[in-house]
Amino acid sequence: MKALVVYPNKEALYAASTLGEYAALAVGDAELKAAEGAPVVYNVRGDPRDLGLRISAVLQLAGQYDVIIMPSLKETKTIGGYMSQKLNAPFITDVVSLRAEGGKLLVERYVFGNKATASLRANVPAVLTIAPGKFLGEPPKASTKVVELSPQSAGLFRIAGVEPKASGGVRIEEAEIIVSVGRGFKKKEDLAMAFDLAKALGGQVGCSRPIAADLKWLSEDHWVGLSGHKVRPKLYLAIGISGQPQHIAGILDSRIIAAINNDPNAPIFQYADYGVVEDLYKIVPILIRKAAELKK
Amino acid sequence: MKIAVLVKPALDTSQLRVKEGRVVIEETPLKINDIDRNAIEEAIKLKGNDKAYAISVLKWPPLQKRIQEAENLLREALAMGLDEAYLVADEGLIGSDQSATAKAIAAVINKVGADLVLAAEASIDNYTGQVPPRVAAELGWPLITYARELRVEGGKAIAKRDLEDSVETAEAQLPAVVSVTREINQPRIPTLLAIRAAMKKPVNKLTLADLGIKPDVKVELVGYKPVVIQRKRVIIKDGTPEEKADKLLQYLRQEGVI
Numbered sequence: 434m435k436a437l438v439v440y441p442n443k444e445a446l447y448a449a450s451t452l453g454e455y456a457a458l459a460v461g462d463a464e465l466k467a468a469e470g471a472p473v474v475y476n477v478r479g480d481p482r483d484l485g486l487r488i489s490a491v492l493q494l495a496g497q498y499d500v501i502i503m504p505s506l507k508e509t510k511t512i513g514g515y516m517s518q519k520l521n522a523p524f525i526t527d528v529v530s531l532r533a534e535g536g537k538l539l540v541e542r543y544v545f546g547n548k549a550t551a552s553l554r555a556n557v558p559a560v561l562t563i564a565p566g567k568f569l570g571e572p573p574k575a576s577t578k579v580v581e582l583s584p585q586s587a588g589l590f591r592i593a594g595v596e597p598k599a600s601g602g603v604r605i606e607e608a609e610i611i612v613s614v615g616r617g618f619k620k621k622e623d624l625a626m627a628f629d630l631a632k633a634l635g636g637q638v639g640c641s642r643p644i645a646a647d648l649k650w651l652s653e654d655h656w657v658g659l660s661g662h663k664v665r666p667k668l669y670l671a672i673g674i675s676g677q678p679q680h681i682a683g684i685l686d687s688r689i690i691a692a693i694n695n696d697p698n699a700p701i702f703q704y705a706d707y708g709v710v711e712d713l714y715k716i717v718p719i720l721i722r723k724a725a726e727l728k729k
Numbered sequence: 730m731k732i733a734v735l736v737k738p739a740l741d742t743s744q745l746r747v748k749e750g751r752v753v754i755e756e757t758p759l760k761i762n763d764i765d766r767n768a769i770e771e772a773i774k775l776k777g778n779d780k781a782y783a784i785s786v787l788k789w790p791p792l793q794k795r796i797q798e799a800e801n802l803l804r805e806a807l808a809m810g811l812d813e814a815y816l817v818a819d820e821g822l823i824g825s826d827q828s829a830t831a832k833a834i835a836a837v838i839n840k841v842g843a844d845l846v847l848a849a850e851a852s853i854d855n856y857t858g859q860v861p862p863r864v865a866a867e868l869g870w871p872l873i874t875y876a877r878e879l880r881v882e883g884g885k886a887i888a889k890r891d892l893e894d895s896v897e898t899a900e901a902q903l904p905a906v907v908s909v910t911r912e913i914n915q916p917r918i919p920t921l922l923a924i925r926a927a928m929k930k931p932v933n934k935l936t937l938a939d940l941g942i943k944p945d946v947k948v949e950l951v952g953y954k955p956v957v958i959q960r961k962r963v964i965i966k967d968g969t970p971e972e973k974a975d976k977l978l979q980y981l982r983q984e985g986v987i
Binding site: 506 | 740742743745752826827828831850851853854855856857858859860861862863864865866867871872873874875887891892893894895896897898899900901905910911912945947948949950951952953954955956958960961962963964965966970971973974975976977978980981982984986987
């Protein structure tokens with residue numbers, strides 16, 4: 434099968450290479466660099482934020498490829514849906530496994546709040562986005578042939594401004610230990626305890642939706658869950674988090690989940706390896722002290 | 730402004746039925762997709778004196794049982810303040826890929842008319858977020874996804890798009906398709922009076938034949954497998970906070986994670 438990678442990164446290039454021949458589409462210098470090593474790179478000049486450019490380019494190239502592969506991002510889900518409809522093709526997002534069989538694609542993805550896996554057999558052409566962390570091989574390095582392309586943008590909308598998001602400088606999806614906070618914390622200042630504990634354990638601080646989206650006590654890069662970040666640390670320690678389904682869906686890949694909650698009926702305990710029923714205000718200071726001692 | 734809102738009768742994943750290692754879709758109840766309520770709320774705010782209506786497509790079997798279930802859910806949307814609902818129910822759409830879904834939705838919009846289509850960024854059951862972009866492509870309209878703020882001015886939709894690392898201000902000429910996030914507003918809870926009034930609002934049922942669409946299956950479902958995660962579920966509830974802390978740290982050290 435022939436695959437075309439859009440928004441190239443290492444995982445998408447690797448996933449494409451497992452299917453056979455592949456190429457990449459790059460808009461802007463950063464993507465051109467990321468696509469290096471792909472046998473063919475289509476170089477599109479223009480604003481990297483312009484979604485319409487990629488849609489037009491893919492529609493122009495689609496006849497030559499069986500499958501379009503992209504990393505799972507909000508922008509790839511946007512253009513993926515749009516181009517799939519134009520191509521009359523299936524669009525399967527957040528793919529966790531992928532192989533070709535008898536001219537069709539066999540793919541798996543999580544569904545139902547990550548409570549089940551759907552196995553699908555899709556006709557080609559098909560458009561896919563791949564879940565992070567599931568295609569971790571090395572794409573073979575070829576000498577790259579660059580093909581210049583200047584499509585007319587499909588123009589979904591006009592960009593009138595861009596502001597970077599406030600950031601706590603965290604890459605929570607890469608953290609090995611996450612101390613995560615929820616509504617059990619009564620005031621913003623109390624989160625200092627979680628930061629102290631994270632520091633003592635050598636981890637990062639995550640949070641549930643209300644802390645980032647409603648109360649805005651932490652920036653959104655801390656937000657763990659289905660609409661925040663999906664994480665897969667070796668230890669996820671949930672403190673004062675009740676365990677709403679959307680939060681749980683974001684932590685399922687954690688190796689060990691521990692939870693502290695004063696409510697013995699909190700749903701989080703159903704999903705935890707170790708649950709402590711205790712007032713976080715009593716136990717967290719003790720944990721900070723003991724964890725610091727362990728490090729010595 | 731005439732507004733169409735996409736309302737999905739989604740599987741209630743918090744009540745997912747699993748029997749003998751198999752997901753039983755047929756016995757899992759439906760609910761209005763959570764974020765659709767935000768889209769409905771936004772439509773009610775923006776519609777002015779015009780009409781705002783729901784469009785629903787049934788995706789989950791068994792069809793006959795689900796039609797009544799979906800109609801009840803649509804009453805909730807009507808109680809929030811939508812004026813009318815269109816429910817597309819057809820065996821050809823059950824388990825179809827979203828290309829046919831988008832065609833059906835676009836056909837209703839072409840029939841009823843709209844200046845703006847509002848939808849959720851994604852639905853809780855499949856979470857692919859592809860239907861709003863597909864509908865825009867099918868209609869040939871501008872598309873703005875992931876709007877956390879929206880206003881309409883001078884025939885344009887102006888939105889803040891909530892992306893991973895940035896917020897983009899996007900402008901598009903109406904008619905347009907806009908998908909919204911949960912952060913855009915706080916959906917209202919209908920009053921008893923509104924719930925009663927909703928019983929009288931029309932729910933129009935349509936089939937693919939009514940819309941002149943032929944079903945076309947490009948993705949075959951091989952099966953659903955429940956994700957079984959064996960958690961140890963050791964609960965530490967006895968002792969002083971000091972003792973509990975010791976126990977927890979001891980377990981975590983045994984696991985080799987600290």
